[in-house]
Amino acid sequence: MQTSGHTHRASRTLTGLVGLVATGILLTGCATTDSPEATEPVSGGTLTYASGDAEPTCLDPHVGGNYPQALVSTQYLESLVSRDADGTIIPWLADSWTESADGLSWDFTLAAGVTFTDGTPLDAEAVQANVAHLQDPNTGSSTGYLALGKVTGTEAVSGNVVRFVLSEPDSALLESLSQPWLAIESPTALARSQDENCASPVGTGPFQVEKWVQQESITLVRNDDYSSPPEDATHTGPAYLDSIVWRFIPDSASRYAALQSGDADVIDNAQPDTIAAAEKSDAIVHLDAPRPGASNRIELNSGRAPFDDPLVREAFIRSANVDDAVSSLFQGTAKRSYSALSSAETLAVSRPDLFDYDPQTAADLLDDAGWTERDSAGYRVKDGLRLTVDFPVSTNQSIPAEQSVFEQIQATAKETGFEVVLSPMDLSSWYTALGENDYDAVSAPYTKVGPDVLRILFHSDGITPAPSGYFANHAQVDDPAIDALLTEAGQVTDVDQRAALYTDAQNQVLEGFHILPLFDQQNHYLLGTDVVGARALPTVSTPTFYDAWLK
Amino acid sequence: MSDLEIQAGLGRSPRTSPSHRFGVAEVLAGLFGLFLITAALFPALVAPGDPLGIDPLSAFQTPSPAHWFGTDESGRDIYTRVSHGTGSSLLIGTLATMIGLGLGLVLGTLAGMLGPVVDFTVNRFLEVLFAFPGLLLALLFILIFGPGVATATVAVGLATAPGYARIIRGQLILVRSSAFVEAATVLGRSPGRILVRHVLPNALAPLFVLGTLGIGQAIVWASALSYLGLGAAPPAAEWGAMLAAGRTYIGSAWWMSFFPGLFIVLTAVSATALGRGIERRMRHA
Numbered sequence: 001m002q003t004s005g006h007t008h009r010a011s012r013t014l015t016g017l018v019g020l021v022a023t024g025i026l027l028t029g030c031a032t033t034d035s036p037e038a039t040e041p042v043s044g045g046t047l048t049y050a051s052g053d054a055e056p057t058c059l060d061p062h063v064g065g066n067y068p069q070a071l072v073s074t075q076y077l078e079s080l081v082s083r084d085a086d087g088t089i090i091p092w093l094a095d096s097w098t099e100s101a102d103g104l105s106w107d108f109t110l111a112a113g114v115t116f117t118d119g120t121p122l123d124a125e126a127v128q129a130n131v132a133h134l135q136d137p138n139t140g141s142s143t144g145y146l147a148l149g150k151v152t153g154t155e156a157v158s159g160n161v162v163r164f165v166l167s168e169p170d171s172a173l174l175e176s177l178s179q180p181w182l183a184i185e186s187p188t189a190l191a192r193s194q195d196e197n198c199a200s201p202v203g204t205g206p207f208q209v210e211k212w213v214q215q216e217s218i219t220l221v222r223n224d225d226y227s228s229p230p231e232d233a234t235h236t237g238p239a240y241l242d243s244i245v246w247r248f249i250p251d252s253a254s255r256y257a258a259l260q261s262g263d264a265d266v267i268d269n270a271q272p273d274t275i276a277a278a279e280k281s282d283a284i285v286h287l288d289a290p291r292p293g294a295s296n297r298i299e300l301n302s303g304r305a306p307f308d309d310p311l312v313r314e315a316f317i318r319s320a321n322v323d324d325a326v327s328s329l330f331q332g333t334a335k336r337s338y339s340a341l342s343s344a345e346t347l348a349v350s351r352p353d354l355f356d357y358d359p360q361t362a363a364d365l366l367d368d369a370g371w372t373e374r375d376s377a378g379y380r381v382k383d384g385l386r387l388t389v390d391f392p393v394s395t396n397q398s399i400p401a402e403q404s405v406f407e408q409i410q411a412t413a414k415e416t417g418f419e420v421v422l423s424p425m426d427l428s429s430w431y432t433a434l435g436e437n438d439y440d441a442v443s444a445p446y447t448k449v450g451p452d453v454l455r456i457l458f459h460s461d462g463i464t465p466a467p468s469g470y471f472a473n474h475a476q477v478d479d480p481a482i483d484a485l486l487t488e489a490g491q492v493t494d495v496d497q498r499a500a501l502y503t504d505a506q507n508q509v510l511e512g513f514h515i516l517p518l519f520d521q522q523n524h525y526l527l528g529t530d531v532v533g534a535r536a537l538p539t540v541s542t543p544t545f546y547d548a549w550l551k
Numbered sequence: 552m553s554d555l556e557i558q559a560g561l562g563r564s565p566r567t568s569p570s571h572r573f574g575v576a577e578v579l580a581g582l583f584g585l586f587l588i589t590a591a592l593f594p595a596l597v598a599p600g601d602p603l604g605i606d607p608l609s610a611f612q613t614p615s616p617a618h619w620f621g622t623d624e625s626g627r628d629i630y631t632r633v634s635h636g637t638g639s640s641l642l643i644g645t646l647a648t649m650i651g652l653g654l655g656l657v658l659g660t661l662a663g664m665l666g667p668v669v670d671f672t673v674n675r676f677l678e679v680l681f682a683f684p685g686l687l688l689a690l691l692f693i694l695i696f697g698p699g700v701a702t703a704t705v706a707v708g709l710a711t712a713p714g715y716a717r718i719i720r721g722q723l724i725l726v727r728s729s730a731f732v733e734a735a736t737v738l739g740r741s742p743g744r745i746l747v748r749h750v751l752p753n754a755l756a757p758l759f760v761l762g763t764l765g766i767g768q769a770i771v772w773a774s775a776l777s778y779l780g781l782g783a784a785p786p787a788a789e790w791g792a793m794l795a796a797g798r799t800y801i802g803s804a805w806w807m808s809f810f811p812g813l814f815i816v817l818t819a820v821s822a823t824a825l826g827r828g829i830e831r832r833m834r835h836a
Contacts, residue, residue, distance in 0.1 A: 328607035328610040329607075329625075400799040407605075408605050411625070411786075
């Protein structure tokens with residue numbers, strides 16, 4: 001809670017200072033052996049990461065499955081496969097894999113000699129335990145659960161070969177398995193209570209969770225026995241850093257100040273104005289890594305009035321002046337999107353023609369839809385009801401510039417006669433509002449590797465909540481034609497056929513005015529120049545510090 | 552403000568020669584107060600623009616003749632927003648003070664008039680409330696009833712009530728033991744009549760001073776709650792909410808948070824200066 005921020009900030013600062021002093025001592029120790037322009041990685045040191053995302057309530061990304069969990073768990077958990085910068089799936093915990101001719105079973109051969117940090121070996125049974133954990137309703141998984149929707153079971157073919165059995169072919173299986181929400185954890189650790197596993201999940205990653213002081217920081221220490229880097233890593237063996245202190249600084253100005261002062265080495269969720277300032281500075285490096293999957297968009301709830309009427313949806317979209325908002329607020333750091341998918345996805349369909357700002361057309365559409373009268377405040381009225389759009393805004397998931405975009409949309413939509421009620425709220429209240437269908441418009445990030453995210457977001461199955469209570473089809477698109485296209489696209493292995501089906505499905509979603517695309521899901525990291533070798537993992541663009549070292 | 556200080560000041564009953572001198576602070580505070588009241592009642596008079604009207608192309612402009620206080624991230628004019636925010640800030644401050652005074656009056660009267668048992672009970676209850684810092688009490692209330700302008704107003708009112716109750720109780724006890732009340736009792740007036748005719752009028756006059764002083768404090772608290780995102784929601788033109796919105800850009804656009812902050816400070820200072828002035832005049836009247 002924000003109100004208790006002062007005391008926590010003080011103690012965080014203290015932790016940061018201690019970390020900084022420790023780093024300083026270690027660096028002084030190393031400096032004697034290195035030339036001033038050290039290009040050879042040096043071991044040691046503590047990296048302080050300051051996150052603006054919400055603090056996870058559980059460090060095991062199987063539970064729920066959101067981006068804050070992915071950010072931190074990338075440091076200590078690993079997946080069966082990864083993706084390289086070109087978008088090709090590459091080996092990670094699995095060395096190789098084969099798909100059966102009918103597409104209904106996949107055999108994964110696991111890397112040899114890998115153990116979890118609690119000593120449990122990585123074998124076929126461990127993978128089975130993870131799939132079972134993700135599919136167990138008691139786990140409360142949403143992201144991982146949905147990604148494994150077609151997996152009906154697993155078999156241990158041998159000690160190191162595990163078979164996934166599917167109900168129907170899944171063209172997105174490898175993309176799904178590459179994500180941090182489907183990372184492989186120690187079966188021994190998973191057997192503990194959920195509370196215990198949430199506090200200290202155990203994986204095979206280059207770091208391991210040492211301690212988690214809630215609302216303050218997570219301390220990660222190096223896994224000295226690490227042996228399973230993905231194929232695109234630049235070195236082998238243990239990580240260079242001794243430890244990582246993972247802090248939470250929700251306020252963006254304080255976060256940037258922490259980076260400037262050296263209290264933090266890396267920050268995420270950088271604001272457009274700070275990115276613009278950082279680009280002029282020699283002391284800060286900007287890493288722009290848009291998230292894959294969905295674009296950042298406003299989803300219009302067609303499951304209840306007024307957006308159950310496509311005319312009203314189109315009117316809202318035409319009444320929103322997004323272009324001016326994006327150019328003024330993002331100062332060139334974000335580009336307007338006209339697509340349901342991130343520009344990181346090669347199959348993204350962009351339809352600028354559908355999203356023109358056109359208040360006149362919007363007004364005509366409202367007239368056609370029967371919202372002909374206006375009340376004293378200038379809002380449209382029909383049958384005595386005001387044209388109101390309830391818009392809960394998660395302050396944890398939308399940076400201030402995004403919230404300002406919503407305010408500008410609120411202002412331009414008002415001219416057409418929409419009353420947009422923006423309600424800033426914390427993450428749990430926001431989940432509650434969605435769960436109770438108490439919203440007309442919402443902006444929710446959904447990150448997933450590959451175009452299969454369309455199935456999650458727009459297939460009518462996505463209206464049914466996952467075991468965690470979360471559902472992803474916030475637009476509540478319930479269209480048999482779109483369902484059929486997405487189902488087929490998820491099954492076909494032919495690349496061209498898959499592309500054609502996803503293109504068709506995207507066009508139907510966009511032409512149905514179910515969403516108002518804004519821009520790519522922004523993901524900007526700012527790093528001090530003392531941090532070398534950090535990169536965003538090309539799966540879901542979370543940062544990895546395996547190759548990172550401190551100058 | 553210190554409750555004891557006020558209590559001591561208010562407790563002085565001998566009336567001496569009136570003072571008609573106005574201090575510089577009082578004149579300035581009065582002028583600023585006049586501006587605030589005009590802005591609150593007729594915002595269009597002092598700032599004709601639309602406080603919510605956006606103009607993305609002129610975002611982040613520094614203070615200039617066109618935009619006296621500059622513009623915010625959506626190109627809204629800060630001067631217009633600050634002026635139009637006066638009404639809601641004053642309303643929240645006044646309502647919260649009235650709630651606080653009203654509750655304080657009930658509790659204080661109970662304690663001061665209904666004998667030692669009730670006095671003891673109410674006092675212990677007040678002591679429990681005093682154990683929490685006022686703002687914490689307000690936060691607790693918001694936690695239970697949810698954020699919003701209405702709850703923030705009630706929350707601030709509730710949080711200030713114990714302080715008022717204490718002062719009113721002390722004042723009542725002081726008046727009750729005065730010679731004229733004793734005289735009325737001796738003359739055989741009924742207790743109800745004594746309360747209404749003699750005690751309350753003499754004990755409650757100082758409430759006006761308390762109220763004036765309290766409004767400043769209530770505005771500061773209400774702004775604090777909005778700043779924390781628990782009062783008015785953005786983009787509403789409310790000082791605390793504007794301060795919070797400006798925080799993000801404090802490194803690049805200082806005017807976004809400076810001017811709303813300045814108005815909060817000036818309002819609180821003016822209310823205090825005026826309250827003190829009235830207090831002094833009453834003492835000498």
